[in-house]
Amino acid sequence: MALKKITQVSGTAVYVPGNDIDTDRIIPARFMKCITFDGLGEFMFYDVRRHEDGTPKDHPLDEPRFAGASILLTGNNFGCGSSREHAPQAIAKAGFNGVIAEGFAEIFFGNSTTLGLPLAVATKEDIQTIVAAVDKDPTTEVTIDVENQRIRFGDQEVTCFIRESARGGLIEGKWDQIAELLEGEAEINATAKELPYV
Amino acid sequence: MAKSLFEKVWDAHTVRTLSSGETQLFIGTHLIHEVTSPQAFGMLREMGLSVKFPERTYATVDHIVPTNESVEPFSDALADAMIKELRRNCKESEITFFDLDSGKQGVVHIVGPEQGLTQPGTTIACGDSHTSTHGAFGAIAFGVGTSQVRNILATQTMAMAELKVRRINVTGQLSPGVYAKDVILYIIRMLGVNGGTGFAYEYGGDVFDNMSMEERMTVCNMSIEGGARCGYVNPDETTFEYLKGRPYSPIGDDWGSAVELWKSYASDADCDYDDVVNIDAADIAPTVTWGINPGQAISINETIPSPDSVPADQVAGVEEALEFMQFEGGSAIKGIAIDVAFIGSCTNGRLSDLEEVAKYIQGKRVAEGIQAIVVPGSQVVAQIAKEKGLDRIFSEAGFEWRGAGCSMCLAMNPDKLVGDQICASSSNRNFKGRQGSPTGRTLLMSPLMVAAAAISGKVADAREVFGVGETVNA
Numbered sequence: 138m139a140l141k142k143i144t145q146v147s148g149t150a151v152y153v154p155g156n157d158i159d160t161d162r163i164i165p166a167r168f169m170k171c172i173t174f175d176g177l178g179e180f181m182f183y184d185v186r187r188h189e190d191g192t193p194k195d196h197p198l199d200e201p202r203f204a205g206a207s208i209l210l211t212g213n214n215f216g217c218g219s220s221r222e223h224a225p226q227a228i229a230k231a232g233f234n235g236v237i238a239e240g241f242a243e244i245f246f247g248n249s250t251t252l253g254l255p256l257a258v259a260t261k262e263d264i265q266t267i268v269a270a271v272d273k274d275p276t277t278e279v280t281i282d283v284e285n286q287r288i289r290f291g292d293q294e295v296t297c298f299i300r301e302s303a304r305g306g307l308i309e310g311k312w313d314q315i316a317e318l319l320e321g322e323a324e325i326n327a328t329a330k331e332l333p334y335v
Numbered sequence: 336m337a338k339s340l341f342e343k344v345w346d347a348h349t350v351r352t353l354s355s356g357e358t359q360l361f362i363g364t365h366l367i368h369e370v371t372s373p374q375a376f377g378m379l380r381e382m383g384l385s386v387k388f389p390e391r392t393y394a395t396v397d398h399i400v401p402t403n404e405s406v407e408p409f410s411d412a413l414a415d416a417m418i419k420e421l422r423r424n425c426k427e428s429e430i431t432f433f434d435l436d437s438g439k440q441g442v443v444h445i446v447g448p449e450q451g452l453t454q455p456g457t458t459i460a461c462g463d464s465h466t467s468t469h470g471a472f473g474a475i476a477f478g479v480g481t482s483q484v485r486n487i488l489a490t491q492t493m494a495m496a497e498l499k500v501r502r503i504n505v506t507g508q509l510s511p512g513v514y515a516k517d518v519i520l521y522i523i524r525m526l527g528v529n530g531g532t533g534f535a536y537e538y539g540g541d542v543f544d545n546m547s548m549e550e551r552m553t554v555c556n557m558s559i560e561g562g563a564r565c566g567y568v569n570p571d572e573t574t575f576e577y578l579k580g581r582p583y584s585p586i587g588d589d590w591g592s593a594v595e596l597w598k599s600y601a602s603d604a605d606c607d608y609d610d611v612v613n614i615d616a617a618d619i620a621p622t623v624t625w626g627i628n629p630g631q632a633i634s635i636n637e638t639i640p641s642p643d644s645v646p647a648d649q650v651a652g653v654e655e656a657l658e659f660m661q662f663e664g665g666s667a668i669k670g671i672a673i674d675v676a677f678i679g680s681c682t683n684g685r686l687s688d689l690e691e692v693a694k695y696i697q698g699k700r701v702a703e704g705i706q707a708i709v710v711p712g713s714q715v716v717a718q719i720a721k722e723k724g725l726d727r728i729f730s731e732a733g734f735e736w737r738g739a740g741c742s743m744c745l746a747m748n749p750d751k752l753v754g755d756q757i758c759a760s761s762s763n764r765n766f767k768g769r770q771g772s773p774t775g776r777t778l779l780m781s782p783l784m785v786a787a788a789a790i791s792g793k794v795a796d797a798r799e800v801f802g803v804g805e806t807v808n809a
Contacts, residue, residue: 154651155651155652155655156651156652157528157529157628157630157652159628159764159766161745161764161766161767161768161769162766162767162768165768165773166398166745166746166747166769166771167746167747167771169370169398169747170399170411170413170414170417170747171413171417172373172374172377172416172417172420173373173374173377174374174481184767184768184773185767189754189772189773189774213529214528214529214532214562217528217529217562217628218464218559218560218764218766219463219464219745219764220371220462220463220464220466220478220479220480220559221370221371221480222371222374222462222480222481222482223481225480240529240532242529242532242562243532243533243562243564244464244478244479244480244559244564247479247480247483247495248480248481248482248483251480251482251483252482300496301355301356302355302356302357302496303355305354305355305356306355309354311354311355313482314353314355314486314494315382315482315485315486315489315490317353317354317359317494318353318359318486318489318490318492318493318494319384319489319490321350321351321359321490321492322490324350324351324359325350325359325361325387325490325491325492327350328348328349328350328361329361329388329491331347332347332348332361332363333593333596334363334454334456334457334593335361335363335388335391
């Protein structure tokens with residue numbers, strides 16, 4: 138199972154401000170009534186983007202100047218709450234290929250990495266610098282350099298942090314770990330045999 | 336070397352180290368439900384993989400189950416498709432399924448413990464963040480995403496980096512009318528909704544020693560709301576007493592050896608923790624959330640924070656919460672009118688939760704215009720509650736007595752808030768739109784506080800409404 142080596146991701150960016158943005162907000166529970174992940178993209182952040190009658194609210198994701206953005210910029214503790222993988226699935230299916238935040242909730246972090254969606258942690262100040270550049274010129278290309286833990290935008294560059302376990306998996310094309318987990322079959326059986334309750 | 340329970344269980348279940356540096360961890364008990372498993376089975380099929388240890392996975396249906404109809408097909412076609420898909424997957428892979436007609440169905444985190452599947456010293460995973468609940472038994476229990484559900488089905492293992500351990504001591508005695516829910520809301524408020532990132536929480540001290548298993552489950556359940564990947568209490572006689580005689584508990588000679596083994600997993604008295612937090616039980620009062628995350632909580636007699644009363648880094652969050660909740664900073668939480676009252680969920684839908692409320696509501700009535708619903712966490716809870724006459728007590732007080740499921744905790748079934756209704760809720764999340772209406776507002780609190788709000792029609796101090804702490808009529 139050869140996976141793509143994700144050394145860097147690039148695109149225009151959009152800023153969704155706020156700390157503690159939970160996975161219910163990223164994909165409201167009613168859209169999880171499905172047996173595949175197909176079609177989740179259009180419901181990403183649905184309730185903060187649409188009124189109850191379906192008409193659009195004023196949300197950055199719907200601003201024409203940010204249309205086509207593929208890098209999401211946000212605040213701290215992004216993806217907290219429910220473990221639903223539907224959240225990173227929705228983000229990826231909406232066309233995003235990377236997220237930059239001050240911090241991520243742990244289950245969300247693992248779920249995203251497994252999908253090959255790089256999550257980069259940057260300081261509040263650096264994120265605001267990127268936001269300012271993007272706001273000034275929404276066509277600014279933002280690159281998350283996964284390999285070197287840098288974020289480049291326009292002629293500027295800041296450092297970012299990507300947890301080593303995720304960074305290594307992304308750049309080596311091992312972000313979906315099932316192949317490696319399966320390879321451990323003999324050791325799995327040995328561990329099972331040692332456990333008194335198994 | 337002295338070790339914590341977390342380290343002992345982690346070591347016993349370590350298969351090997353992966354190239355990422357993470358541990359390949361054996362998962363002893365895997366629990367699945369209808370929302371996060373269908374895609375996992377789909378991926379297995381696409382990859383030509385099968386379930387490696389079908390006897391180590393148990394399924395039930397909880398999120399989408401209607402609580403006021405039990406006849407299939409459900410009126411919601413999508414919900415109906417989901418339960419059928421789970422049934423098919425369990426049948427094909429020979430997985431035990433606590434289905435609607437089993438008498439054992441319910442919220443997965445209530446079913447596991449009451450069936451005796453949740454045991455000390457084991458690892459447990461489920462595609463649901465509240466899997467941390469099972470830590471109450473001294474298990475290490477993780478909520479996971481669907482790809483990891485797939486990985487566990489295929490290999491009975493998952494990849495994970497070892498966590499640090501934070502010991503949280505709550506010492507002294509809780510005052511009357513202060514419950515496990517208040518303890519965990521207090522902890523989350525104190526340490527923050529992301530304060531637990533990178534940690535397992537070990538709860539200890541007099542308060543936890545004296546808690547029932549169901550109370551310990553309430554606390555461990557919400558560990559994830561504090562950002563901790565799991566939370567646990569060391570197993571003790573209370574744990575063993577609870578497990579004895581459960582359907583999946585060891586029996587005969589195996590019981591004695593299991594108990595000895597379980598005891599050995601408890602943290603060594605002299606083990607080193609990465610962090611220790613000490614809390615005085617006397618500081619904890621009945622607590623209510625006022626905002627849009629579980630850390631935005633205050634005690635019943637405090638006022639709602641205003642943007643100018645909090646540190647600079649919290650101002651935006653407070654402003655956003657006040658705007659959504661339509662509350663004034665500086666005003667009292669007590670007295671805020673509610674529309675709906677919900678008692679249930681994997682946090683507070685167990686028998687003791689219902690018994691505690693039933694003790695106080697006899698002779699009282701839900702206020703005019705308030706919809707109050709009680710959703711037992713499982714069919715077993717519902718059955719025992721009925722045998723004890725609790726359903727009648729709730730009905731006579733004006734509560735709707737429903738069937739088992741997750742219900743209005745996340746409103747994937749027909750139980751939803753409408754518009755910007757305010758719900759006094761015994762559940763675990765007050766996120767924007769959590770209870771089914773994008774503008775619906777949730778106030779988290781203990782079940783007795785929910786009952787006090789239902790009867791008063793507004794947020795109230797249960798100690799005053801019910802005279803808690805005074806002599807209670809037996």
